[in-house]
Structures are given as C-alpha cells and as structure tokens.
C-alpha cells in the first residue's frame with residue numbers, strides 16, 4: 302500500500318481504538334447500561350475488511366459490533382448514542398450496546414452467539430437472486446465456530462454457492478476459556494474443507510494482509526465464486542467485557558506480548574519508515590480524539606427513549 306492508503310487505514314484504526322477506550326470508561330462510570338465488549342487489539346480486521354466493501358453490501362456482526370459498524374459507515378455519534386441507550390442512536394437507543402441495526406449502512410448485529418451465520422446465509426440467498434454482485438460479510442468468534450449454526454450455515458453456503466464471507470475473529474478466547482482448549486482443529490479455517498469451502502488463515506493484526514486476502518475473496522464472491530471462510534488470528538487486549546477481572550484466566554505477560562503486535566503500532570512503524578513524521582502521526586491521533594470527545598459529549602446530552610417508544614418496534618399480534 303502507498304503512504305496515502307496506509308494513512309487512511311491508520312486513522313480509521315485510531316478511531317476504533319479511541320472509541321473503544323472511551324466506551325470502556327463510560328461503562329466503568331455505569332453510563333452504558335448493558336454489556337460492553339471491547340474491540341481493542343482487533344481493529345485491523347474491521348478496517349481491512351470494510352475497506353473492500355461497498356456501502357450497499359451487508360454486514361452481520363455479533364456481540365462485539367462497534368468496530369464492525371463504524372468501519373462499515375455508522376457514525377461515531379450514532380454508535381455512542383446507541384451505547385448509551387439514547388435517542389439519536391443507530392437504533393434510536395432501543396437496541397443497546399450489542400444489538401442494533403443501521404439500515405443506511407446495511408449493518409446488523411446481535412448478542413446470541415452464532416446466530417449471525419445462518420442469518421447471513423439467508424441474506425445471501427436473497428442477494429444471489431438479485432444478481433447485482435452484492436455480498437455479505439459475517440463476523441463471528443472462535444467460540445461461535447463451535448455452535449450448531451456455524452455448521453448448518455457453512456453447509457448451506459457451500460451447496461448454494463452463496464456470496465458470503467465468513468470472517469472468523471480468532472481472538473484466542475471464548476469468554477474466559479482459551480480457544481486451544483475448546484476447538485478441535487488448528488487452524489480453525491481447516492473446518493472450511495469439510496464443507497467444500499476455501500478456508501484461509503491470515504494474520505488479523507496486519508491490516509494490509511487482511512485487506513489483500515479479503516479483496517481477492519470479495520472480487521470472486523461478487524462473480525459467484527464463493528463462499529469463503531477467512532480466519533483472522535488476533536487477540537483482544539482488553540477483557541471480554543468492560544469490568545472483566547481477566548487475571549482469573551490469563552497472565553499480564555501474555556497480554557503484554559500481544560500488545561507488542563498491536564495492529565496500529567505496526568502501521569505507525571511502517572509509516573515512519575515511509576517518511577511520515579511522528580508529529581504528523583500524533584496530530585492525526587489528537588484530531589481523532591477531539592472529534593470523538595465532541596461526539597461523546599453530544600451523545601450524553603441526548604434524551605433516553607420513553608417507555609412508550611421502547612416498544613415502538615415490537616410486534617404484538619392483535620387479539
């Protein structure tokens with residue numbers, strides 16, 4: 302990638318990292334009232350994947366959706382509001398931190414682990430009939446790769462040649478359990494072969510590698526060659542949820558080792574080698590933080606939905 306392209310991805314990853322850190326603080330202040338799952342450390346995946354997608358492509362995400370949603374085009378203002386349960390949120394504050402829909406950006410997420418994979422199969426059945434070359438990305442975790450819907454969806458995607466990219470974020474843990482103890486194969490992408498799907502494992506902390514791999518797969522998927530199963534190897538450098546004690550299942554040393562492989566630092570080093578000054582890079586970070594602070598302050602001023610509005614989108618059959 303050239304300097305301009307890399308700078309763009311660098312800035313996008315900084316938005317996700319700073320957004321996440323601010324949300325973690327909001328969670329600790331009890332201003333986020335449902336579970337918040339940090340995305341820190343995994344930014345190269347959402348940014349690398351989304352840089353290949355079009356606005357009208359679909360994304361189905363999980364309980365760790367903020368990075369996926371912002372990278373797909375959701376505004377940080379609207380995602381802050383949703384996190385805080387305020388009007389002005391992507392789902393008007395009635396979705397909360399793990400389950401929202403951003404219609405404008407064809408983005409959906411939900412907290413039931415594994416549920417997105419069969420939904421993505423359904424979405425891509427429709428996209429295939431439409432014949433316009435649109436595709437769907439479905440993000441899920443190493444833990445979700447053990448659910449029944451993973452196997453069901455992979456089989457359906459394969460027999461119907463669906464234009465779907467299953468993106469596994471292997472962040473080494475399902476809650477407090479190491480993936481090495483609960484997944485039968487390594488790399489997990491091997492599972493694709495059982496369903497006749499090409500499985501690829503890529504360094505998920507290398508934004509350029511993610512971009513290259515996904516770009517090739519997306520081009521093929523748009524022409525009806527697919528589906529794909531791409532495993533991105535990464536690590537969540539924060540706890541499973543905001544407030545997770547962490548020390549009960551992993552050591553500080555392990556976290557520090559992975560922090561050395563930080564996807565943002567990696568790009569920073571590369572940009573410096575290309576001649577971008579430390580001052581310019583710090584300036585980008587400051588600009589990102591200032592923008593996010595202002596969005597956060599705006600979100601905190603928005604009102605909560607009323608009790609009546611909370612059921613606006615609940616379908617209740619009449620007698």
Ligand SMILES: Cc1ncc(C[n+]2csc(CCOP(=O)(O)OP(=O)(O)O)c2C)c(N)n1
Nearest residue numbers: 365412413414442443444445472474475476
């Ligand atoms: C069906 C279901 N079972 C259990 C849970 C509780 N739960 C929330 S996140 C999670 C771990 C998921 O691990 P993984 O798929 O690896 O994603 P990660 O959290 O690591 O991103 C579990 C078990 C849930 N939300 N849904």
Ligand SMILES: [Mg+2]
Nearest residue numbers: 442443474475
């Ligand atoms: Mg995991």
